[in-house]
Amino acid sequence: MIPATxxxxxxxxLHVCVGPTGHIRQVGKSFxxxxxxxxxxxxxxxxxxxxxxxxxxxxxxxxxxxxxxxRLHVRSEPGIGLRGLVIDDQAGGVICDLSFGIAVVxxxxxxxxxxxxxxxxxLVMELLFLQEAKSSAMAASFSxxxxxxxxxxxxxxxALTDGLTGLHNRRALDGALARLGxxxxxxxxLQLDLDRFKQVNDTLGHAVGDAVLxxxxxxxxxHTRQDDLVVRTxxxxxxxxxxxxxxxxxxxxxxxxxxxxxxxxxxxDGQEVSVGASxxxxxxxxxxxxxxxxxxxxxxxxxxxxxRSGRGRHLFWSPHMGDSLAELDMPVSAARG
Amino acid sequence: MHGxxxxxxxxxxxxxxxxxxxxxxxxxxxxxxxxFEAMLQYDxxxxxxxxxACAEVLDRPESVILEDLGAYLITHQNHAxxxxxxxxxxxxxxxxxxxxxxxxxRTRLAVSGLDLPQVHVREPISQSFIIDCRGEPAGFGHALVxxxxxxxxxxxxxxxxxxxxxxxxSEVIEVIVVETAFGADRGFSLGGAAMAEGA
Numbered sequence: 001m002i003p004a005t006x007x008x009x010x011x012x013x014l015h016v017c018v019g020p021t022g023h024i025r026q027v028g029k030s031f032x033x034x035x036x037x038x039x040x041x042x043x044x045x046x047x048x049x050x051x052x053x054x055x056x057x058x059x060x061x062x063x064x065x066x067x068x069x070x071r072l073h074v075r076s077e078p079g080i081g082l083r084g085l086v087i088d089d090q091a092g093g094v095i096c097d098l099s100f101g102i103a104v105v106x107x108x109x110x111x112x113x114x115x116x117x118x119x120x121x122x123l124v125m126e127l128l129f130l131q132e133a134k135s136s137a138m139a140a141s142f143s144x145x146x147x148x149x150x151x152x153x154x155x156x157x158x159a160l161t162d163g164l165t166g167l168h169n170r171r172a173l174d175g176a177l178a179r180l181g182x183x184x185x186x187x188x189x190l191q192l193d194l195d196r197f198k199q200v201n202d203t204l205g206h207a208v209g210d211a212v213l214x215x216x217x218x219x220x221x222x223h224t225r226q227d228d229l230v231v232r233t234x235x236x237x238x239x240x241x242x243x244x245x246x247x248x249x250x251x252x253x254x255x256x257x258x259x260x261x262x263x264x265x266x267x268x269d270g271q272e273v274s275v276g277a278s279x280x281x282x283x284x285x286x287x288x289x290x291x292x293x294x295x296x297x298x299x300x301x302x303x304x305x306x307x308r309s310g311r312g313r314h315l316f317w318s319p320h321m322g323d324s325l326a327e328l329d330m331p332v333s334a335a336r337g
Numbered sequence: 338m339h340g341x342x343x344x345x346x347x348x349x350x351x352x353x354x355x356x357x358x359x360x361x362x363x364x365x366x367x368x369x370x371x372x373f374e375a376m377l378q379y380d381x382x383x384x385x386x387x388x389x390a391c392a393e394v395l396d397r398p399e400s401v402i403l404e405d406l407g408a409y410l411i412t413h414q415n416h417a418x419x420x421x422x423x424x425x426x427x428x429x430x431x432x433x434x435x436x437x438x439x440x441x442x443r444t445r446l447a448v449s450g451l452d453l454p455q456v457h458v459r460e461p462i463s464q465s466f467i468i469d470c471r472g473e474p475a476g477f478g479h480a481l482v483x484x485x486x487x488x489x490x491x492x493x494x495x496x497x498x499x500x501x502x503x504x505x506x507s508e509v510i511e512v513i514v515v516e517t518a519f520g521a522d523r524g525f526s527l528g529g530a531a532m533a534e535g536a
Binding site: 108109112113114115116125126128129130132133134135136137140141143144147 | 341374375376377418421422425428443446447448526527528
């Protein structure tokens with residue numbers, strides 16, 4: 001039978017034999033990679049520091065750890081944890097058989113370990129293979145997720161955008177109103193309707209009509225703030241939602257600027273085109289909180305009141321106008337156009 | 338069938354022959370997909386159609402395309418991880434060949450759902466190997482020939498590899514290792530790509 005010390009050398013690359021005096025008698029071949037050249041003759045507890053389950057100070061302490069799983073590290077490499085088993089060598093000393101725990105991945109990097117530094121029966125190669133394969137597979141998964149997320153964001157943006165003007169669409173408006181309805185933020189809604197747009201479309205053609213709409217969209221974007229939501233809700237109708245803006249003076253100024261700029265005659269395809277705009281405004285402080293639809297209806301009522309009173313102007317909703325178009329003393333169709 | 342297989346074919350054709358070749362092959366195959374994702378599953382029936390279309394567009398036999406694809410996986414920088422994962426198989430080319438029995442298992446460990454044919458390796462005469470591959474995808478043996486040829490180079494080993502056709506329902510590959518220290522070994526450190534490995 002092969003002597004025990006030779007057996008250890010052949011099978012266990014990270015073992016330490018400690019004599020009765022506490023000095024190292026023999027170590028496995030892989031310690032040299034850990035920067036411990038030849039520790040034989042050194043005191044075991046000066047080379048290694050125990051972490052768990054206790055820190056032995058004497059040989060007697062160490063022998064009491066026999067049979068227990070211990071955690072320790074080489075004093076010169078505190079970052080690389082080792083774990084192992086202490087056994088009594090029946091001759092006054094102990095044998096400590098060690099391995100890298102989960103720190104093996106770091107240890108391989110740190111010390112440039114190779115397959116020969118591990119016992120042939122060790123599963124460490126499978127562990128390293130798996131670690132590397134998992135990283136590659138995760139990278140592929142992450143890249144797929146990133147691409148899918150990009151596509152999702154693009155689709156979401158597209159779903160909320162009006163194709164012609166690049167303004168938001170009704171779906172975006174519904175989402176924003178639902179969020180405002182649940183928050184305490186005060187806000188104003190401006191309903192804008194172009195005057196004489198139908199004539200432009202009918203006499204100069206849809207291409208010119210589209211150009212007018214794009215120009216109006218640009219004007220609306222220019223005059224509104226980053227947080228305002230500018231929506232094209234249909235043909236020549238737009239809605240502007242202004243969170244946090246309820247001051248009538250500022251809202252009047254905004255509406256005035258919009259109407260002035262939209263009404264500026266403009267040359268499109270060599271023809272002078274002139275449209276106008278009317279605006280109805282409703283402010284959330286007047287509305288029952290949590291019901292943005294009421295506010296939208298009131299802005300609509302104010303818009304038709306503005307159109308009826310001569311177009312090219314803006315009006316704030318007030319209680320005497322009522323909450324719906326039916327309460328206005330005019331046919332709805334007469335106000336359109 | 339695992340998207341990695343399709344993705345590999347797409348990457349190979351696009352990287353080596355150009356994106357327009359791939360676009361023509363996909364068009365010719367008449368499949369409802371134009372680009373494949375590595376981490377999705379696709380209908381296994383797509384693969385033979387795509388391969389046939391590639392053969393027509395690239396004007397070469399399917400077996401040659403698969404062999405080149407195998408070599409591409411090992412030699413192309415975009416797939417350095419494949420070379421590294423293969424090098425885990427052994428410290429010499431012969432050890433790698435003996436580890437091929439584990440290839441489907443290792444592959445499943447790496448990417449669950451990526452099923453490869455059963456591989457059975459024998460060495461009836463020293464340094465002369467017979468490799469049987471049984472199962473889908475058909476033609477895997479050709480890709481394995483290309484891949485192993487590139488790995489032999491990687492180890493600096495001179496080896497002769499041949500696909501001997503189909504015997505008893507298995508693709509049969511013959512490998513003769515002629516000289517183990519024929520060229521420079523590109524090297525392999527467990528520590529990963531970060532550590533210097535010969536170019």
